[in-house]
Structures are given as structure tokens and as C-alpha cells.
Amino acid sequence: MPRPPAGTPNARDKLLDAALSVIRAKGYSATSVDDLCAAAGVTKGAFFHHFRSKEALAVVAADHWSETTGGLFASAAYHRQTDPLDRVLGYVDFRRSLIAGEVCEFTCLVGTMVQEAYDAHPDIAAACGRSIFGHARTLEADIAEAMERRGMAGGGWTAAGLARHTQAVLQGAFILAKAGGGPDAAVEQIDHLKRYITLLFEARPGEGLPS
């Protein structure tokens, strides 16, 4: 692939960026190819030059979402905490701070898409799954270290499981926000999540089980 002038955003990038906001607001099915082209300021020819189909764009958009958000979290300040539990709680606080403004601005592209696509579009669903579970996996090491430091093994839960739970609560928070609760309803869920993690690490690990 020959390098374009590298400063001007090409049609492909403009379409992907447009997809993030348009699909988050309208959903995958209700977003037409023309909608995406209009939002990106490109023509249909450009669309089908870069993507085999609307479904193919959705898959790439999900990966694009993973990279974009992945970069945001990777460079966030909570990683600098020395206590691994503080890093986990710092992640939760950071997620909380992101919830503001219009609902479509803080909700999750892949959570929205997988609801519509899981049955009819397996490729999209798989891309969304990679994004959600891949992001959860970035939390595992800190949770596992916090568990080890406090001797938490044997409580009936795992680092991977708790990491997945954080994502479930976040996705549920977005649904409640969309159902009329707004940002407040979403923040409330994150506060419960933080309280849960705090309680988990305060509680004594399971008595009858070896650590």
C-alpha cells in the first residue's frame, strides 16, 4: 500500500471515525451506508473501495474502537499507583469521570453493536467480543496482583471473572442511561461497582478453603 501524504485524513479513516459516532447514536441496522458517507463527507464509491460491505466496515470499526479506547486507557494516570488495588479502583474512577454530556458521547460502540449483530452477523459479534473481553483482560494483572498481595484466593471468584464483571456493570450502566436514567444512572452503577470491589478486598477470604 503506497503511502498517502500522511497528513490528510483519507476516506477510510473518515468513514471509520464517522462510524464510531453515527452507529453509537443510531445503532448498526438503522445506520445506512449513505448515512456513513454523508457523515464522513465521502461518496459511496469511496466506501466500497475501502470496505467490501457494510458488515466489513462494522468489523473494522469495532477493531478501530478497541485501538482508540485502548490508547486512552493505556495512557491514563491511574497506572502510576503503586498499590495494585489502587490501580484497579483508579480504573473505576477513570471510567466514572468519562461519563458526562450526551448519552451517545459516553456509551460503548461494541456494546451497542453486539446487541443487534450477535445472531445475524457473527463476524461483527466476534469483533465486539474481542473488544470487550480484550479490554477486560487488560485489568486482570492488576486484580491478580491485588489478590495475591492480600491473600484473597479461594473466595469463589477470580481475577478474570472480576475483570469481566467490571465490563458487565459498565454495559448495564449504559443501558440504564439510555432507558431514561441519563448520566446519573450510569454513575450510580459505577459507584456500586467500586463499593463491591472495595468490600471484596476488605472481606476475609473463604474460611473453609486453602489459600
Next chain:
Amino acid sequence: MPRPPAGTPNARDKLLDAALSVIRAKGYSATSVDDLCAAAGVTKGAFFHHFRSKEALAVVAADHWSETTGGLFASAAYHRQTDPLDRVLGYVDFRRSLIAGEVCEFTCLVGTMVQEAYDAHPDIAAACGRSIFGHARTLEADIAEAMERRGMAGGGWTAAGLARHTQAVLQGAFILAKAGGGPDAAVEQIDHLKRYITLLFEARPGEGLPS
């Protein structure tokens, strides 16, 4: 309204029942009126005789969902527990027992619809909100009674807030199931929810605050 033979399901009821399963599997936007008519075994004429529009059907379907599921929970056995906390945990166990089989069989119609409809279809979003928050409200009395019996006031959370949190975790659980986790991922979330509620009621309420 004159009573029809009362045993034969009419087109309206058949369409509403079809909507519950078809929209849960395909989503609202991807479900066409023809899809619904075919699933219900009725014609398009019957559809628009009973519903002004596809959007109007979705609103009635959301209310129909509330009634159907409402009846299921109202008649469940966990209400017979004498300890209010046991009733709350019994509700969680009951939700856990419902998660089995295909994803489209245990997921939530209104959670699916509101994701697509919250922006473009306010009437549908409002109906979904009534369903979710209305169902949450049915848990409030038991939670409040459990809080009172154990002197839990002042911990920074309320009965209504915890009730909403149960619904957020459930909705998030469905998304993770759709993202490839299957029933196991959903059950895992409910186990975390139960552990959270248990820990909450074991913890001592906030020290510096009056009860």
C-alpha cells in the same frame, strides 16, 4: 369492545407474541413488518389494522413484555421467604435459574430495544424505561425492609439505587453473553451480584453518619 370467541388468538396477540421473540433475536431495526407478519402468520393488512406503525407496535410490545415477565416474577416462590433479605437473594437466584439455553431465549426485549431506539424513537425508549425501572421498583420494598431490619442506613446507597443496580448487572450480563460469553458469562455476573448484596448486608454501615 365485543368479546371474540375468547379461545382463538387474534392477529393482534399473535403479532405481539411474535414481536417478543423476533425482535429479541434480530433487533428492532432489522426486524421488518413483513418479518413480524410472517412469524405471526398474519397479513400486512392485519398489522396496520391493529397498529398505527411499526413504532407503535414496539411500544405495545414493551408493555406486553412488562406484563408477561411481571406475572412470572409475581408468582415466583421467593416471595414466600420470611426474611426480606432472603427474598432479595431469592430474586437473584431466580434470575440465575432463568439463564439457560439459547441466548435469545433468556435475554431482555426492552434492554435490546432501548439500545437502538433511545435516540430516534423516544416513545419506544420511554416504554423500555418504564419496563426496566418499573421492574426495579418491585424490588425496593424488600431491600428497604432488609436495610431497616439490619440498620443499614447511611452506607451511601439506597434501596432504590441497589434495585436499579440489579437491573444494570443483568443487562450487562446479557451483553457479555451476546458478545460470545454465552450463558456462563451471564451466570458469572449474577454470582457477583449476589456476592455484592451479601457483602453489603454483612458490612457495618458507615461510621461517621447518623443511622
Next chain:
DNA sequence: TACAACATACCGACTAGTTGGTATGTATTT
């Protein structure tokens, strides 16, 4: 009881517009 007047429930062809996708063109860069 008989008949007119009206209402409800439903049918299926039809339409105007939209959909994802294609075919073919042109300008720019290497």
C-alpha cells in the same frame, strides 16, 4: 323476527422511497 345500518377484523396488491451493492468513469501519484 327481520332487516337496515354500522363496526370490527382481516386480506393482499400496490406505491413511493430507501437499501446495500455494482459498473464505470476520472484524477492523482508512483
Next chain:
DNA sequence: AAATACATACCAACTAGTCGGTATGTTGTA
């Protein structure tokens, strides 16, 4: 020259919704 990166024009299938019509009531009245 040749590939890339777009643009324009177009199409067949599908979309929600309409409309004229029918079959089967129900209701009022003489």
C-alpha cells in the same frame, strides 16, 4: 504506464405504509 483513490450513475431488492375490498359480526328499530 499502472495502480490507487476516489466520484457518478445506476440497479434490483426491500422498506414501511396505503387502499379498496370482503367476511363476519353487533345494534337499533319496526
